[in-house]
Amino acid sequence: MALCASGDERTSAAVVDFIVIGAMRAGTTMLNDLLAQHPEIAMARMKETDFFIDTKNYRLGTDWYGSQFAPGARLRGEVSPNYSKARDFPDVPRRIHGHCPAVRLVYMLRDPVERALSHYAHGWSMGRITLLPDQLIGGPQYEGMVDASRYARQLAQYHRHFPAEQILILDFESFRADPQPHYDALLRHIGAAPMPVPSARRQNESSELARVPKPLLKLAQGPLRPVLTRVFNPAVRGQLRRLMARGPARTPPEFTQKLRDHLCDDLTEDAATLRAMTGQAFPDWSV
Template sequence: MKIDPSIIETSSLVRRDEDRLVDFIVIGAMRAGTTMLQDILEKHPQISMARVKETDYFIAEKNYARGPDWYRGQFDTTRALRGEVSPNYAKARDFPGVPQRIFRDCPDARLIYVLRDPVKRAVSQYLHSWNMGEVTETPAQMAGGHEYFSIMDTSNYAAQLDAYLQYFDRSQILVIEFESLISAPQVHLDAILAHIGASPMQMPGMDRQNANDELERVPMAVLKLSQGRLRPLLTRLISPALRRRLRQMLARLGSARVAPCFPEPMLVTMRSELAPEVSRLRKMTGQEFSKWSI
């Protein structure tokens, strides 16, 4: 059931256009092509994407206390549309309250939710965290613990949508299948641009993004530096294209760290646990997600 907007506290009853914070947000999912989508949308002449990918502004534990002026400063306000990509916005277990904050501050925002095969996405999230040194447990050791429940919650797409549908109208949320975005990119870019009110654009060339087989070769010290406190400064000073070239160069110089594999019985368990949510997601969206393993 949608919550009556009148019960949501707002800072102002009337928002002037120049005072708006953001026009659209890619809310996730993590490891589902959001970096690729950010780079595509950055090439649109009407769109200003946030200077820092993953501002995490609407997360209370991260940057919400910085205030609206800080967030507004992430955008080129001369562009017609402002957008950001923060996959942490679709992690209700770890970061509750995000949909309510977005609705309170940006009730007219358009949302984009990119979904990937939930088991493959969960495995990719683990590999990314392992390569970044954020997780040291093997998948078997992780089972039943905080990290396991975290990655599984992120793959519970229907539950994540439930949290947003308490506040936003269904028409404000565009659900895109990652696998179809890769196979038919122009079709989905057209749908995304129409959803956010931007003019059509020819799909630019797509680079491979955030590949785990590259990350596992980049020295751990460099990864921690680039993802730590210096990340906002490095993001501002170094373009996405240059960051990709640097990562590729470092990957060629380093030796691979081999991440532990998921045992097949564990993958079977994950598919079984996620199957009810996938079934519910299909009913919610009317989409088949035919390329998924569940």
């Protein structure tokens, strides 16, 4: 197991061997579930610990971070898609490298336009986005959506601190179509023993969260989240979520062609840069 070296901002150290850095709405919940079923791996109790973000949980310190992982596992990993949102959360790659220079990184991608649209739908369901699609264009929430889909830009931030061989790029569409070879590559990358792809126990819980009344959701996803994570295991948290999901679903408005066209215009250049950076074709993408 790799021990994170002490960085220049902490005197203690936490243990983590690999981090799935994103992208948001690109199958990271599925990856977390598949990896959690591997007998050698302990995934963080809190999916999306956001530990390496200074405005979120970094202030809690590495002892808190270490407490997120069950003891005794050969490998420890976490999934935090906010680590690949450089516009909103800058300097994450430098902070990760300061603590964990040998960590293995995993970046799961999907069609950048479809990812951004899913980002919008999720934000609407969670009550974080209230603007209609055409009202969104050009505003700060739109820019945040686009930034998270600019994979080449995100990857360039990590290449400043990590060699390319420490970062595995996975395509969500390809993974879903033929999971075993991609799962094999993932396990090799993080140093885990090979195994057949387990069944995904749960897909992303957005459909349930969209039915939780907004005041309860705001509490559960805000100040109560660290307490719920510490006290209840993932299975119990899922039961609580299902109990709260009693209201009508918040259904996002239909995406307009205008929004799709703007996203295509804003993401085509970055997608071309990504193909040049990685040597991967991503043939099924829209840009």
